[in-house]
Amino acid sequence: MSRFRRSGSITRYFVEGEGADVSDVSLIKSLERERFKPLENSATETESIGWVTRESPGGSRFAVEDVIHGHFLIFTMRHDRKRVSPTLLKIQIAGDLRAAATGRAEGKQMPRAQKKQIIEEAKRKLTSRALPTVALTDVVWNCENSELYVFATGAAVVEQAALLFRETFKRDLEPASITAISNRYKWNDAQKRALAELSPFDLKTSARGGVASPVGADAEAEE
């Protein structure tokens, strides 16, 4: 598969707990435990999520040189989904019901259990034939500063990757919100107090072109 990306959108997390040792082989073993398992021709499974690497997108191999790059661990979440078209399913069910009704005495209804069985069988048949859609989401664990970069911004994908990371490595994640980022700088007591009391400013000017009153507590301090 392709090399690790050169561009993308990043959602960032802070990885809690002790900094990880990038050379710790148990990290790779953890990835292997949560490896992606293919749906293949399964007639019942419609979704599978797990880790792969760019070099082994089937999830069969987690070579150290594919995962460890300097102080980064780079891996990819693979999410396969099988979806049967509802219209196709309706057509299949209608055809199967017609075929089953052939030869039945006119006016005699099909037993409910048999009808249910035909519907389930149609679903299984189409699911086993359906090809999955494949979504790959790159994840970079910066072990030097305990940050995780998820290369996606859609909430569902990002949250799925965060959940899988937590389950895989048994480490908690804190979203890199502005509050979390601003708390990471070294502030003195006065700055901490000021930060806690901040309220938004705007640059509204009055209709005459003068400076209008700003909003909030900061505004009061300005007066």
Place this chain on the structure above:
Amino acid sequence: MHNDNKNRREPAAPRDERAFLGEEFLTWLWWRCDSGRAEFEIGKGENVGVALDEPLLLKSGDDDENGRRPEQIMKFGRPLGSLEAAAALARGKRLARAKLILGDGTREWNCTFDAETFTLRGIRVPEADVDEDTGDSALERASGFEQAIRYVDAVFGVFLADRVSPEFRGARLKQMKAWAREKTTAKMG
């Protein structure tokens, strides 16, 4: 995770109480860029230069009657210097999204900065030579992303230090308001 967890999701993060600081940061950067002071010393002898570009998203600080924040998208025709953008600032809107260009003298990064979530979208790292010792292009690229994030965090730190200073509540806010006013009057005049 095979099927059993397919419908499980992380609990939604609570709303960030300091989200407004992202828009203030971007608006402050705009003021710094217009004032010709968009190069920042970030320690250890490092400097990073910042430039902004379109497309821009400006958002009101207040909700409208439907509980939504009015917003204005501007692109094409140098919107950063436009009367429309100046007027939006003077009416109390803040810059919520813009193209952000970072440079450290040798390399340049481009991305769209989403201020409310502090997210770098569509970030493109400079194509560096592959490390001769390791031959590892993935390492080079991951380092490129890390560097861009580090620079944005460092400049945000400069903003925050200014924002919590007593000077900000006094002179700085007046300077920025005068800048917003001058942008409008200069364009109209």
